Amino acid sequence: MNTAAGDPRPPVGDSAPATEGSAAEPVTHLVVMGVAGSGKTTVAALLAGRTGRRYAEADDFHPPANVEKMRAGVPLDDADRAPWLAELRDWMSAQTDAGRPSVITCSALRRRYRDVLREARGRVRFVHLDGSVELLESRISARTDHFMPATLLASQLAALDPLDADEDGTRLDVAATPDDLVDAVVSWTSAG
Ligand SMILES: Nc1ncnc2c1ncn2[C@@H]1O[C@H](COP(=O)(O)OP(=O)(O)OP(=O)(O)O)[C@@H](O)[C@H]1O
Numbered sequence: 732m733n734t735a736a737g738d739p740r741p742p743v744g745d746s747a748p749a750t751e752g753s754a755a756e757p758v759t760h761l762v763v764m765g766v767a768g769s770g771k772t773t774v775a776a777l778l779a780g781r782t783g784r785r786y787a788e789a790d791d792f793h794p795p796a797n798v799e800k801m802r803a804g805v806p807l808d809d810a811d812r813a814p815w816l817a818e819l820r821d822w823m824s825a826q827t828d829a830g831r832p833s834v835i836t837c838s839a840l841r842r843r844y845r846d847v848l849r850e851a852r853g854r855v856r857f858v859h860l861d862g863s864v865e866l867l868e869s870r871i872s873a874r875t876d877h878f879m880p881a882t883l884l885a886s887q888l889a890a891l892d893p894l895d896a897d898e899d900g901t902r903l904d905v906a907a908t909p910d911d912l913v914d915a916v917v918s919w920t921s922a923g
């Protein structure tokens with residue numbers, strides 16, 4: 732990936748200790764997924780702080796054209812998302828190679844997008860932050876510091892494929908507090 736100066740994306744490899752990676756315990760990557768405004772950044776950042784996992788924000792991996800498209804109120808399509816998903820997958824693979832578990836935010840709306848992320852080396856697990864349309868609308872509308880307009884929520888919900896039973900993931904209701912959501916993720920991961 733490109734790590735040119737000014738690139739906000741975290742570099743591969745830092746001083747955090749490698750804690751996973753044996754054959755018995757593969758390096759795990761938690762993908763905090765869901766539609767815009769579901770709380771991915773809030774929960775993932777808190778989780779990274781609590782667990783020491785490397786953290787990446789998928790919005791930082793979007794090419795500028797994608798961000799401009801969303802800012803203009805136009806939903807991304809599969810072609811827009813393909814290189815972005817591949818970069819996220821490759822970032823997780825590189826973390827695995829460095830022995831570093833991670834947590835990333837990524838809308839990962841469609842099953843086929845998650846299939847790309849699952850191609851990463853290591854174990855990729857999904858935490859779907861879900862909630863009522865009313866709650867999501869109120870949270871996304873209250874936000875003033877983000878490029879994503881509230882009008883795109885409907886397209887995000889239309890694109891969303893909930894986790895299938897065969898996927899390694901869990902669904903959490905975002906009516907809970909961020910702390911309680913992080914507790915729930917930690918319990919879920921501890922249970923294997
Ligand atoms: N569990 C929660 N309880 C109350 N407010 C929350 C909770 N989670 C997030 N929020 C608030 O909701 C708004 C949306 O959260 P956040 O930006 O983390 O969502 P997101 O899924 O990362 O959005 P996007 O995909 O658009 O970047 C923020 O203002 C955040 O402070």
Ligand SMILES: O=C(O)[C@H](O)[C@@H](O)[C@H](O)[C@H](O)CO
Pocket residue numbers: 766767768790793807812837838839840879887
């Ligand atoms: O797949 C997508 O359409 C995008 O990832 C969006 O979900 C936004 O980047 C994100 O939600 C930030 O608002």
